[in-house]
Amino acid sequence: MKHLLPLIALLILTLTFSCTGLKEGEVENHWPHAGITYEIFIQSFYDSNGDSIGDINGVIKKLDHVKELGANAIWFMPIMPSPSYHKYDVTDYKDIHPDYGTMEDFKKLLAEAHKKDIKVVIDMIINHTSSKHPWFLEAKKGRDNPYRDYYVWAQKDTIADYINKKTITIDSDNIRQWHDPGIGEDYYYGFFIGDMPDLNFDNPRVREEIYEIGRFWLEEVGVDGFRLDAAKHIFPDDRPEDNHAFWREFREKMVEIKPDVYLVGEVYDKKDIVAPYLPGLPALFNFDFHYNLIESYEKEDGMLLVKKQKEVLDFYLDITKDFIDATFSSNHDQPRLLNSLDENPKKLKQAINILMTMPGAPYLYYGEEIGMLGKKPDEQIREPFLWDMKANDKGRAAWIEPIYSIDETVTPLAIQKSMSTSYFNHYKEIIKLRNSNRALALGNLELFEGELAKPLMAFFRNHQDQEVMVVHNLSDVQQSLKISEEYTKIIYSYGMSDLENGQVILPGYSSIVIERE
Known part of the structure; x- marks a missing residue:
């Protein structure tokens, strides 16, 4: 009898869905306002050439996984050349990191994704560049260099009281913001770390460079939109109105290029700080949703999340009627959801039920659908996807030695597909319900x-x-x-x-x- 239980569970689930009167395949694509976006860290997704690093051709091979799951779009973490593994410090805004492939590979990926009705959004990191970016290498040469004013500089004696002082923020615990480039008395500003010097958006030439980069990716390459990293930090925190104005201008420039461009911003803060960005960034990540979801479980307080979400939505409506609430239960910066929920399988399955039955445009972090595990530091939250048992998994990336998501702790996708009660099949079915039910989606x-x-x-x-x-x-x-x-x-x-x-x-x-x- 025991071996029949998964089949019985699947039969119950099938009967439950039959109550909706839906036929197989009768789903709708509600992206961007209420559709589902799947976040991929290419480095850890699928290695197609055996070099241990996930790549663009690997994503092409696995587009059917995204489609089967029920997602309508993919958000790619940074894909541009960079000296770091995470690639949030760009050295060339108009190319693909060679570890991932070529621009032709990426254009092929776009074409294949679009054939499957999957939109593609890429990470755009414009708050800062890499300290190895050609602009910054030029800027360091002297005060008279034409690229000097692309960054923010100050003489050491004028910032002596601020060099080692910083209010720790929700999205950075870096203490030092002013950094010595080793060329004299001038220091440069880098909100996150010294390897990431902030661009000077008071300089019109910088803004024009950024708009041209946006045009390149939208017009010449053909992406559907951008996830805008560190959107709150274009200008310092004491200049929020300038931040808001910049993003309104950015949106106007991008809409001129692509009228239906999708823009989602990372403003890592509470709703009263986030809301004023909506006129410039019509979609914003709802960090409150993530934290309130976890808190609801910790306190066993069912209405905590719903009441706070209602407050957020009503608050946003006072700003604009046209906004996209980008909800998520986890992402590449937070511990894996299963870790946050005491590694309780029932909680994980119910958490996705909550995400998919609440309003918004949900984001899913790769690997959550198979119950991957991970805790800080960030590298261990971004461990390789488990497609099959390691002995059979030719596409499993190996750029890092995983600590949390290994065969002993996570059941690979190939096995989960045959288990009616697996995380994967649960995710797939609740996503199908949302995509089949306008009340739940819209x-x-x-x-x-x-x-x-x-x-x-x-x-x-x-x-x-x-x-x-x-x-x-x-x-x-x-x-x-x-x-x-x-x-x-x-x-x-x-x-x-x-x-x-x-x-x-x-x-x-x-x-x-x-x-x-």
Whole structure:
């Protein structure tokens, strides 16, 4: 009987989806406003040539994985030449890092992705360059060099009180911001580290260089948009209005080149700091969502996330009616989701249920769909994807020795595909539900206002004439909830949750979605 349990679970899941009346393949692409984007670190994804480093041709080989998962777009972490493994310090803004392949390889990837209706967004790092960028190498030659003013400089005696002082921010714990290039009394400004000198956006020539780089990638290469790194730090924190104005100008320039360009910004802060960027960056990552999701589990407080998300959405609506809330449960800077959830498989599966039943345009970090593990330092959060058991995995990258995501701790994708209860099949099915249900993808968010046990998360998603109710139990203790008798049609059930005589029964870490008839 034991070996039949996975088949029984799959049958239950199949029957659950049949309740929606959907036919196989009947899904919609809601990108960018509510579609799903898959984040890839190419270095760790798939190695097609055996040099231990993931590459562009490897991504081409695995585009069907992205499609099968149900994602509508890919965000690539930096792909441009750089001296570092992470490549957030660019030395050439108009080329591909040779470890990853060539520009022709990338154009082929774009063509193949577009054939599969998958959009492509690339990381654009313009707050700073590498200290090895030709602009900075020229700038260091002297005050009269034409590239000197591409960066921010100050004489040592004028910044003596600031050299070793910095308020630690949510996105950087670097203490030193002013750096000695070893050429005399002038120091240069680098918010993150000395290897990443900040560009001087008060210089019109710098802004024009950046707009030309944007034109190149949109027009000559053909990407669909940009993820804008460190968007809050174009100007120092005490000049937020200048930051906002720059991004409005940047958006205008990019829209002139590509009217439907997609721009998503990394403004790593709370909602009141993030919101004013919306007129320039119509999509912004919702860091609050990530942290509130984890906190909800830690406190077993189901409504914490929903209430705070409602506040965020309402706050944004006061700024602009046209915004994209880029939600995520993890990314390349945070510990892997499974680690943040005490390595509890039920929590991980339910967390993706929550992400996919809440409003927004969700981002998925590569490897989360197979339960990869990882903690700081960042390299260990970006370990190679496990496609198959190591002995059979010819495409597994080996640029780093993994500590967390190894065969002994993570079941590779090839095996998970044949397991009906695997992380991968769970991700695939809940994503399919979202892509098949307009209320879940596009609907507004309304809170459940009735009496509710603390671990329960309950809310409504309404779109046109469709209304659904979503309930999640964030504890390991069974909970129940009396709901309106109008909600009778179960369209999704996870963890043996059920509806009996107007009473929702939710075992530990279970979820249910019910449609109003």
